[in-house]
Each structure stands twice: as structure tokens, then as C-alpha cells.
């Protein structure tokens with residue numbers, strides 16, 4: 499899978515080189531990274547590239563933008579009547595995407611020779627062909643739904659983790675320097691060797707600290723399955739609960755007085771909890787049985803893209819940047835992230 503990530507990321511960086519050599523002083527890295535992460539997830543999920551899947555790709559992006567605008571009411575009773583026009587638009591796009599994905603699945607089924615393509619759809623289809631062994635088979639409809647879940651769950655979140663990382667590394671050039679040194683020692687200037695990724699320890703601390711300070715998934719949802727008593731408060735059975743992950747990650751009573759500081763080394767000392775006093779205080783990927791299934795894929799993509807970026811460019815904050823993290827389903831920089839990007 500990792501090799502599917504290198505090409506889109508390299509294309510993005512080549513584009514940056516062209517923009518810079520044409521005299522562009524700053525780049526909105528949020529927009530750039532989101533587009534690239536979309537391409538990566540479309541490749542890893544259903545083998546789409548811009549060449550063979552432009553139409554699906556554009557529709558997936560359009561659906562995502564529409565969903566941003568209408569989905570802030572998720573869990574609110576009768577929410578689909580609050581933005582009926584947007585809802586209708588999202589439903590229509592959803593049907594169009596389904597049709598396009600079904601035609602891709604159909605084409606794959608036609609050319610099926612028993613050796614799956616190395617993407618999620620290929621693996622799921624292989625699973626479906628093991629009908630007799632597993633006793634379960636995914637229908638084409640279920641295959642489409644799985645691919646869409648991965649696209650929407652894995653695209654924006656990973657892009658935002660990388661985006662907030664570039665902001666924090668721009669504000670803390672000493673960490674930018676330290677990561678570049680680590681990349682030099684572990685990977686060098688060679689083609690990326692994924693088997694060495696486990697040695698990028700500082701990069702992992704930085705990622706976790708970024709996910710703590712600017713958690714792309716700012717809340718997790720649960721429903722009470724019985725009456726729950728918390729001190730004197732009773733939460734009735736059936737209540738929808740939004741767990742405020744941003745508040746948890748910024749609570750000085752469990753993190754200490756330096757809670758708002760960027761200190762990746764807190765994860766050196768305690769790689770799981772970053773020194774948090776409460777074992778449920780660090781939840782960037784949720785918890786329990788519904789914990790994010792894409793967390794390892796994200797870690798891989800994060801390392802691939804950040805390694806490629808830091809080997810070629812240095813980053814500093816543009817005077818045009820306006821700091822305004824806002825929750826639009828995920829936690830995003832409201833006005834994008836313009837950075838001054840310089841080739842090394």
C-alpha cells in the first residue's frame with residue numbers, strides 16, 4: 499500500500515517546485531495536502547488514479563464539500579429537514595457515486611483471475627470470493643459502502659494531521675530540524691524503505707502531539723444503552739452522547755500546566771498516553787471496539803508524505819495566515835494554511 503502513496507505525494511511536491519520557480523511566494527498547503535490525501539485514499543481504497551478515475555474522484559470531493567455543509571446536525575432529531583436542499587444534493591451525489599463505483603466493481607469482477615489488485619477493494623473482493631471458507635460474502639452494495647466509508651473517514655483526517663503538523667513545525671523550527679536529521683539517519687536520500695519506518699520515533703512523537711493539540715476528529719459519539727449514573731447525574735438510556743475530545747486533550751487537570759505547549763517529547767517519556775494522568779485522556783482515534791480501523795494506514799501515510807516534504811522543503815508561517823481552528827465535522831484551519839515554502 500505504501501508504494502501507492504509515494505507517487506501522488508511526489509507529484510504534489512513537483513507542483514510546489516514549479517510554483518516556487520514561477521515566483522509564487524506562498525502555498526496554501528491545506529488545500530494541496532487535502533487534494534493529495536484524497537488521491538492517496540482513492541488509490542489505496544479502490545485503485546483509482548486521476549487518469550482512470552477523474553469522474554469518481556470529482557464527485558467524491560463534491561460530496562464531501564456538501565456533507566461538510568449539512569452534517570453538522572448529525573444526531574439532531576429531524577436534522578434532514580434543517581438543510582433540505584443540501585441534503586437532497588448530498589443524496590443525489592451519493593447515488594451518482596454508487597453507480598460509478600458499482601461500474602468499477604463490475605469491471606473488476608469481469609476481469610477477475612483470482613489474484614487481487616493490491617488495494618482495499620481488491621482485498622475485500624478476494625474476501626468475497628472466499629465465500630465457502632468464511633461463510634460470508636459481501637454484496638456489490640456492501641463493497642461500495644466499505645470503499646466510501648474509507649474514503650470519507652480516511653481522507654480529510656489524515657490531510658488535517660499533516661496540515662496541523664506543518665503549522666506546528668513552522669512555529670517550532672527546532673523540531674523541523676530534528677525531524678529532518680532523523681530522516682537523514684533512518685532513510686537517507688534513498689528511495690523510501692518502508693521497513694525502516696518504525697525507527698522514525700521522533701516523527702511519531704510529533705504526530706501524537708499534533709493529534710493531541712489539533713485533533714482532526716474533534717469528538718466521538720456514543721449512545722447510552724442503559725441508564726448511566728455519573729455522580730448525581732443520570733444519563734437516560736438512548737441518549738446520544740458527544741465526547742468532546744478537544745476539551746479532553748486541553749484539560750490541565752489531567753495533562754498539567756504545559757497542556758497548551760507543543761512538547762512532542764512528552765510521548766518519548768510515555769508513548770501511549772503522553773504523560774496524561776487519565777487513561778482515557780488521549781483519544782485521537784477514539785476507543786474500544788469502534789476505535790479507528792485506519793490508524794496504522796494513517797501513520798504510514800503521515801510518515802511517507804512528511805518524509806518526502808521535509809527532505810525537499812523548509813516551512814515558515816506566512817504573514818497572511820489567520821489562526822482560526824474551527825470544527826466543520828473535522829477540526830480545520832478556517833482560512834487554510836498559507837506557508838512560505840522554500841526548496842532546501
Ligand code: HEM
Pocket residue numbers: 647648649651652653655656659713714715717718719781782783784785786787788789790791792793795796
Ligand atoms: C489522523 C487520521 C485519523 C483520525 C484522527 C481518525 C479518527 C477516527 C475516530 C475518532 C474514529 C471514531 C472512533 C470511535 O468512535 O471510538 C474513527 C473511526 C473510523 N475511522 Fe478513522 N481516523 C483517521 C484516519 C482514518 C483512515 C486513514 C481511515 C481509512 C482508510 C479511517 C477509517 C475509519 C473507519 C472505517 C472508522 C469507523 C470504525 C468503526 O466504526 O468501527 N480513519 N476514526
